Amino acid sequence: MPETDYYKILGVSKTATEAEIKKAYRKLALKYHPDKANGNKDFEAKFNEISEAYAVLSDKDKRNQYDTYGSADFQQRYSQEDIFRNFDIGDILKEFGFGGGHRRFSGGFSTGGGNPFGQGMGGQQRARQIKGRDLEYELALNLEEIINGTSKTISINRGTTMETLNVKIPKGMTMGKRIRVAGKGEESPHGGPSGDLFIKSKPLNTLGFTIEGNDIYTTKEIRLTQAILGTKIEIKTPVGKSISLNIPKGTKHKAKMRLAGQGIPQINDSGTGDLFVVIQVHMPKRLNEEQKKLVEKLAQSGL
Secondary structure: OOOOOHHHHHOOOOOOOHHHHHHHHHHHHHHHOHHHOOOOHHHHHHHHHHHHHHHHHOOHHHHHHHHHHHHHHHHHHOOHHHHOOOOOHHHHHHHOOOOOOOOEOHHHOEOOOOOOOOHHHOHHHHHOOOOOOOEEEEEEEOHHHHHHOEEEEEEEEOOOOEEEEEEEEOOOOOOOOEEEEOOOOOOOOOOOOOOOEEEEEEEOOEOOEEEEOOEEEEEEEEEHHHHHHOEEEEEEOOOOOEEEEEEOOOOOOOOEEEEOOOOOEOOOOOOEOOEEEEEEEEOOOOOOHHHHHHHHHHHHOOO
């Protein structure tokens, strides 16, 4: 379905006020009103077009839907009957200085309000093309499921029916990522195709790990002597893999050590995030006598 730019049709910006939209429509309505058409089909088609644009942009709810979802989705959701519902073109034209009444022009346009395109513009056929509403399902996933992918059984309310689905969840479903299940949204009220189901990831907190994009962070505490002299420690990844991590001499508190490729895969298989180990250097609050003497000797040595 071709894109329809209602703002362009009226010659206004997307930030136009209600007054600016009304002024633009009045100017075009004066120019293309069917009384001036003299049988010119282009005039009547233009008048229908600007009236549709005004019917959408002058209604706060319709304009918000149009701005939010874009032209193509809006046209699927709204039939011509929906667009012109509660839109009395007759009253509007009288306000602009035209006569009232219920005059009808070619193409089914009537100044009496309602749908100016009527059945002559293929209203029923257009209605049958309108999709049902899309649905969104928020799915809780633990970190291992996000890394490896999984299969889930979910139940959804499709408006008139409940349906149980088995869905395959790909790797990389981090926060906010969505997958589309075609045709599993609400059924169309006009006999058109069903909407789609979008499954949105909601990662669960995993003890000891945090997620930032496709990277994973964990903390590991080491002793002061280990930070000074260097050491090796074992790191458990979220999927249970054990990795030996070298801690170099002189490692500072809160230093980040990177384990490349041990994070979360990209959902499109274009790479994998990293696992970062944040080193916490334990600073003892109390020392026994032997430890205190050793530290004093270190202080005397200039350390």
